[in-house]
Amino acid sequence: MPTNLLPKRPTPPRSAKARSVSAPARRVLIKAGRITIRAELLDTATADRVWAALPLYSTAERWGQSIHFETPVETGRDRTARVLATPGEIYFWVEDDRILIVFGPTPISRPGEVRLPRPCNLWAKALDDVTPLKDVAPGEKVSVTVA
Structure with a gap:
């Protein structure tokens, strides 16, 4: 008897959890001077570009209660993209190809907010407290590597 004539058995539905194959979390280590911060990348095109460019090496610059540093990464x-930031979120400053990490108000912040220089892409979230970055001096070495 041909097998294509046999009645088909219903297959049990697969759960949504079984359907979605989750990739392992992408994590980086950001070292600035003597400070090390762990961060987890988000699911964005900017995060993909940063991840593909790792490792990154640069020099820290300060702007109020934030550090930023130049990268070879380019993205739109x-x-x-947002202008108001939350400490612990890590941004990409598109116009200047820089990574920006805020830990408090910037020179253009209004009371009760943390304002970025322009709309910046959110691409990662720190897993550690970012306030120790206040001890990073301009000119100190910065690296972003796979954790």
């Missing part, structure tokens, strides 16, 4: 503004 995306849907995550």
Whole structure:
């Protein structure tokens, strides 16, 4: 008897958890001077570009209660771009190809907010407290590597 004529057995539905194959979390170590911060990348095009460019090496610069540093990564503004920041979130300053990490108000912040220089792409979230970055002096070495 041909097998294509046999009644088909219903297959049990697979759970949504079984359907989605989750990739392992992408984590980086950001070292600035003597300070090390762990961060987890988000699911964005900017995060993909930063991840592909690792390791990154640069020099820290300060701007109020934030550090930023130049990268060879180039990307356009995306849907995550924002002007108001939250300490612990890590941004990409599109116009200057810089990574920006805020730990408090910047020179253009208004009371009760942390304001970025322009809309910046959110690409990662720190897993550690970012306030120790206040001890990073301009000119100190910065690296971003795979954790």
